[in-house]
Amino acid sequence: MARRKEFDPEVALDAAMRLFWRNGYEGTSTSDLVDELGIARASLYGTFGSKRGLYLAALDRFLSGAAGPSPADILASRTSALDAVRDLLETSAAAPKPDTPQGCFAVNATVEHGDSDPEIARRLEGNRSRLETALYGALLRAHAEGELAPGVDPRSAATMLASLNSGLKVLSCAGADQRDRITTSVDAVMAMLTPPAAATG
Numbered sequence: 001m002a003r004r005k006e007f008d009p010e011v012a013l014d015a016a017m018r019l020f021w022r023n024g025y026e027g028t029s030t031s032d033l034v035d036e037l038g039i040a041r042a043s044l045y046g047t048f049g050s051k052r053g054l055y056l057a058a059l060d061r062f063l064s065g066a067a068g069p070s071p072a073d074i075l076a077s078r079t080s081a082l083d084a085v086r087d088l089l090e091t092s093a094a095a096p097k098p099d100t101p102q103g104c105f106a107v108n109a110t111v112e113h114g115d116s117d118p119e120i121a122r123r124l125e126g127n128r129s130r131l132e133t134a135l136y137g138a139l140l141r142a143h144a145e146g147e148l149a150p151g152v153d154p155r156s157a158a159t160m161l162a163s164l165n166s167g168l169k170v171l172s173c174a175g176a177d178q179r180d181r182i183t184t185s186v187d188a189v190m191a192m193l194t195p196p197a198a199a200t201g
Helices: 009-023 030-037 041-048 051-066 071-075 081-093 105-113 118-144 154-174 176-193 196-200
Strands: none
Touching: 009 030, 009 041, 009 051, 009 105, 030 041, 030 051, 041 051, 051 105, 051 118, 071 081, 071 118, 081 118, 081 154, 081 176, 105 118, 105 154, 118 154, 154 176
């Protein structure tokens, strides 16, 4: 009879996600993982195969929304599509909660790996595409409801907003001194998207 696992793989995966999120792949040793997860090295390898296998599983967990509401959820949460876009940007730029690592695991992984690892790059590109698609849908809704400024192309604006969203996540790591810069950036892009009458009304 096979021995029963003496730990909860889901709990261990959540702990690994936060450790990799905080320290990165290269900055996290197998010993760090064993200590943080509180499991034997053999159990780690027996369940996840390798440090890389655990990293990929942790990244997948993050990308599936384990750390909080997904962008699509946020963008669908408000009656006004542009209010929802602002909510997304402000959520991305918010200071982390005490038990949450700084920044964004996906953005951190992009900075660490770039396009050097095709398997990681494919996951991150898929995440960027999902964000752009969700933003595009929100902007189409804004256009249909008369919320979007004339001349704004929803597809191009979605790409711009997705890029700004990543930049805000990085800037938020620089501390409270960046709040004015973040607020100015969000206000400026929302002013570009809002029809003049609505912006001054």
